[in-house]
Amino acid sequence: MKKVLITYASLTGNTQFIATEIYDELVKNSDWDIIIKPINEFADAKELGKFDYIIIGASTWGDGDVAPGTEDIFEYIFNSDTDLSKTYLSYFGLGDKKYNEYNTAIVYIEEKITKNLDGKRIGKILQIDGYPNSENINIAVNWASENIELFNKKNT
Numbered sequence: 362m363k364k365v366l367i368t369y370a371s372l373t374g375n376t377q378f379i380a381t382e383i384y385d386e387l388v389k390n391s392d393w394d395i396i397i398k399p400i401n402e403f404a405d406a407k408e409l410g411k412f413d414y415i416i417i418g419a420s421t422w423g424d425g426d427v428a429p430g431t432e433d434i435f436e437y438i439f440n441s442d443t444d445l446s447k448t449y450l451s452y453f454g455l456g457d458k459k460y461n462e463y464n465t466a467i468v469y470i471e472e473k474i475t476k477n478l479d480g481k482r483i484g485k486i487l488q489i490d491g492y493p494n495s496e497n498i499n500i501a502v503n504w505a506s507e508n509i510e511l512f513n514k515k516n517t
Protein backbone atom coordinates (compact mmCIF):
# COMPACT_ATOMS: atom_id res chain seq x y z
CA MET A 362 0.00 0.00 0.00
CA LYS A 363 1.32 3.46 -0.93
CA LYS A 364 2.41 5.59 2.00
CA VAL A 365 1.16 9.15 1.65
CA LEU A 366 1.75 12.26 3.74
CA ILE A 367 -0.16 15.51 3.80
CA THR A 368 1.85 18.14 5.64
CA TYR A 369 1.37 21.86 6.08
CA ALA A 370 2.67 25.10 7.56
CA SER A 371 -0.15 27.31 8.78
CA LEU A 372 -0.39 30.24 11.18
CA THR A 373 -4.09 31.01 11.47
CA GLY A 374 -5.37 27.61 10.38
CA ASN A 375 -6.40 28.30 6.77
CA THR A 376 -3.81 26.02 5.17
CA GLN A 377 -4.50 23.40 7.83
CA PHE A 378 -8.21 23.54 6.97
CA ILE A 379 -7.55 23.00 3.25
CA ALA A 380 -5.09 20.22 4.08
CA THR A 381 -7.80 18.46 6.07
CA GLU A 382 -10.25 18.73 3.17
CA ILE A 383 -7.62 17.23 0.86
CA TYR A 384 -7.02 14.47 3.39
CA ASP A 385 -10.74 13.61 3.40
CA GLU A 386 -10.76 13.52 -0.40
CA LEU A 387 -7.77 11.20 -0.54
CA VAL A 388 -9.19 8.90 2.12
CA LYS A 389 -12.44 8.62 0.13
CA ASN A 390 -10.85 8.14 -3.29
CA SER A 391 -7.68 6.15 -2.84
CA ASP A 392 -6.55 2.96 -1.17
CA TRP A 393 -3.45 4.65 0.23
CA ASP A 394 -2.12 4.63 3.78
CA ILE A 395 -2.43 8.38 4.49
CA ILE A 396 -1.33 10.53 7.40
CA ILE A 397 -1.71 14.25 7.98
CA LYS A 398 0.79 16.12 10.13
CA PRO A 399 2.09 19.69 10.51
CA ILE A 400 5.56 20.25 9.06
CA ASN A 401 7.00 21.37 12.39
CA GLU A 402 6.38 17.93 13.87
CA PHE A 403 9.10 16.39 11.70
CA ALA A 404 11.96 16.15 14.17
CA ASP A 405 13.89 14.03 11.68
CA ALA A 406 13.79 15.21 8.06
CA LYS A 407 14.71 11.73 6.85
CA GLU A 408 11.23 10.56 7.87
CA LEU A 409 9.98 12.34 4.75
CA GLY A 410 11.87 9.86 2.59
CA LYS A 411 9.64 7.04 3.82
CA PHE A 412 6.64 8.29 1.84
CA ASP A 413 5.77 7.47 -1.76
CA TYR A 414 3.82 10.69 -2.18
CA ILE A 415 3.77 13.93 -0.19
CA ILE A 416 1.39 16.86 -0.48
CA ILE A 417 2.79 20.06 1.05
CA GLY A 418 0.71 23.14 1.84
CA ALA A 419 2.06 26.50 2.97
CA SER A 420 0.71 30.02 3.30
CA THR A 421 2.73 33.17 2.55
CA TRP A 422 3.38 35.77 5.26
CA GLY A 423 5.44 38.91 5.84
CA ASP A 424 7.38 39.71 2.75
CA GLY A 425 6.87 36.46 0.89
CA ASP A 426 7.93 34.21 3.76
CA VAL A 427 6.60 30.95 5.12
CA ALA A 428 4.35 31.19 8.18
CA PRO A 429 6.14 32.62 11.24
CA GLY A 430 7.47 29.80 13.39
CA THR A 431 8.05 27.42 10.47
CA GLU A 432 11.13 29.07 8.87
CA ASP A 433 13.59 26.94 10.85
CA ILE A 434 11.98 23.59 10.14
CA PHE A 435 11.93 24.34 6.40
CA GLU A 436 15.59 25.43 6.38
CA TYR A 437 16.49 22.31 8.36
CA ILE A 438 14.68 20.11 5.83
CA PHE A 439 16.14 21.93 2.79
CA ASN A 440 19.67 21.61 4.16
CA SER A 441 19.38 18.02 5.34
CA ASP A 442 20.67 15.13 3.27
CA THR A 443 17.17 13.67 2.91
CA ASP A 444 16.77 11.85 -0.39
CA LEU A 445 13.37 12.37 -2.02
CA SER A 446 14.39 11.05 -5.44
CA LYS A 447 11.84 8.24 -5.13
CA THR A 448 9.10 10.45 -3.75
CA TYR A 449 6.48 12.34 -5.73
CA LEU A 450 5.29 15.64 -4.32
CA SER A 451 2.46 18.10 -4.96
CA TYR A 452 2.33 21.64 -3.60
CA PHE A 453 -0.45 24.04 -2.65
CA GLY A 454 -0.23 27.53 -1.19
CA LEU A 455 -2.55 30.05 0.38
CA GLY A 456 -2.07 33.75 -0.10
CA ASP A 457 -3.81 36.98 -0.84
CA LYS A 458 -3.49 38.84 -4.15
CA LYS A 459 -3.44 42.19 -2.41
CA TYR A 460 0.18 41.48 -1.33
CA ASN A 461 3.08 42.11 -3.71
CA GLU A 462 4.70 38.79 -2.91
CA TYR A 463 1.60 36.82 -3.79
CA ASN A 464 1.73 33.15 -2.75
CA THR A 465 5.50 32.95 -3.16
CA ALA A 466 6.34 30.75 -0.15
CA ILE A 467 5.09 27.56 -1.77
CA VAL A 468 7.03 28.31 -4.97
CA TYR A 469 10.20 28.73 -2.91
CA ILE A 470 9.51 25.47 -1.05
CA GLU A 471 8.99 23.59 -4.32
CA GLU A 472 12.25 24.97 -5.75
CA LYS A 473 14.27 23.98 -2.70
CA ILE A 474 12.82 20.48 -2.40
CA THR A 475 13.30 19.85 -6.11
CA LYS A 476 16.88 21.18 -6.19
CA ASN A 477 18.22 20.13 -2.81
CA LEU A 478 16.37 16.88 -2.12
CA ASP A 479 15.66 15.74 -5.68
CA GLY A 480 11.89 15.55 -5.07
CA LYS A 481 9.71 14.90 -8.13
CA ARG A 482 6.75 17.23 -8.51
CA ILE A 483 3.50 16.02 -10.00
CA GLY A 484 0.68 18.36 -11.00
CA LYS A 485 0.79 22.13 -10.98
CA ILE A 486 1.55 24.22 -7.91
CA LEU A 487 -1.89 25.26 -6.69
CA GLN A 488 -2.00 28.87 -5.50
CA ILE A 489 -5.18 29.69 -3.63
CA ASP A 490 -6.20 33.33 -3.32
CA GLY A 491 -8.10 34.01 -0.13
CA TYR A 492 -9.69 31.87 2.51
CA PRO A 493 -11.11 28.36 2.77
CA ASN A 494 -14.55 29.28 1.44
CA SER A 495 -16.57 26.71 -0.49
CA GLU A 496 -15.16 27.81 -3.87
CA ASN A 497 -11.57 27.44 -2.72
CA ILE A 498 -12.27 24.13 -1.00
CA ASN A 499 -13.73 22.89 -4.28
CA ILE A 500 -10.66 24.02 -6.21
CA ALA A 501 -8.38 22.23 -3.73
CA VAL A 502 -10.41 19.02 -3.70
CA ASN A 503 -10.51 18.89 -7.52
CA TRP A 504 -6.76 19.51 -7.67
CA ALA A 505 -6.24 16.68 -5.17
CA SER A 506 -8.34 14.26 -7.18
CA GLU A 507 -6.41 15.14 -10.37
CA ASN A 508 -3.22 14.44 -8.45
CA ILE A 509 -4.49 11.02 -7.36
CA GLU A 510 -4.85 10.13 -11.05
CA LEU A 511 -1.43 11.55 -11.94
CA PHE A 512 0.20 9.61 -9.13
CA ASN A 513 -1.57 6.39 -10.08
CA LYS A 514 -0.41 6.81 -13.70
CA LYS A 515 3.21 7.07 -12.50
CA ASN A 516 2.75 3.77 -10.72
CA THR A 517 1.13 1.64 -13.40
Ligand SMILES: Cc1cc2nc3c(=O)[nH]c(=O)nc-3n(C[C@H](O)[C@H](O)[C@H](O)COP(=O)(O)O)c2cc1C
Pocket residue numbers: 370371372373374375376377420421422423424425426428455456457458460461462463464465491492
Ligand atom coordinates in the same frame (compact mmCIF):
# COMPACT_ATOMS: atom_id res chain seq x y z
C1 LIG B 1 0.15 40.23 8.18
C2 LIG B 1 -0.16 39.37 6.99
C3 LIG B 1 0.80 39.26 5.99
C4 LIG B 1 0.54 38.50 4.83
N1 LIG B 1 1.46 38.47 3.82
C5 LIG B 1 1.14 37.84 2.65
C6 LIG B 1 2.04 37.88 1.53
O1 LIG B 1 3.13 38.47 1.56
N2 LIG B 1 1.67 37.22 0.40
C7 LIG B 1 0.49 36.55 0.28
O2 LIG B 1 0.21 36.00 -0.78
N3 LIG B 1 -0.39 36.48 1.34
C8 LIG B 1 -0.10 37.12 2.51
N4 LIG B 1 -0.97 37.07 3.57
C9 LIG B 1 -2.23 36.29 3.44
C10 LIG B 1 -2.13 34.91 4.09
O3 LIG B 1 -1.24 34.07 3.38
C11 LIG B 1 -3.52 34.27 4.13
O4 LIG B 1 -4.28 34.95 5.10
C12 LIG B 1 -3.52 32.79 4.40
O5 LIG B 1 -4.84 32.30 4.23
C13 LIG B 1 -3.04 32.43 5.80
O6 LIG B 1 -3.00 31.03 5.91
P1 LIG B 1 -2.63 30.26 7.29
O7 LIG B 1 -3.72 30.59 8.28
O8 LIG B 1 -2.65 28.83 6.92
O9 LIG B 1 -1.29 30.73 7.73
C14 LIG B 1 -0.71 37.80 4.72
C15 LIG B 1 -1.64 37.91 5.77
C16 LIG B 1 -1.39 38.68 6.87
C17 LIG B 1 -2.45 38.79 7.95
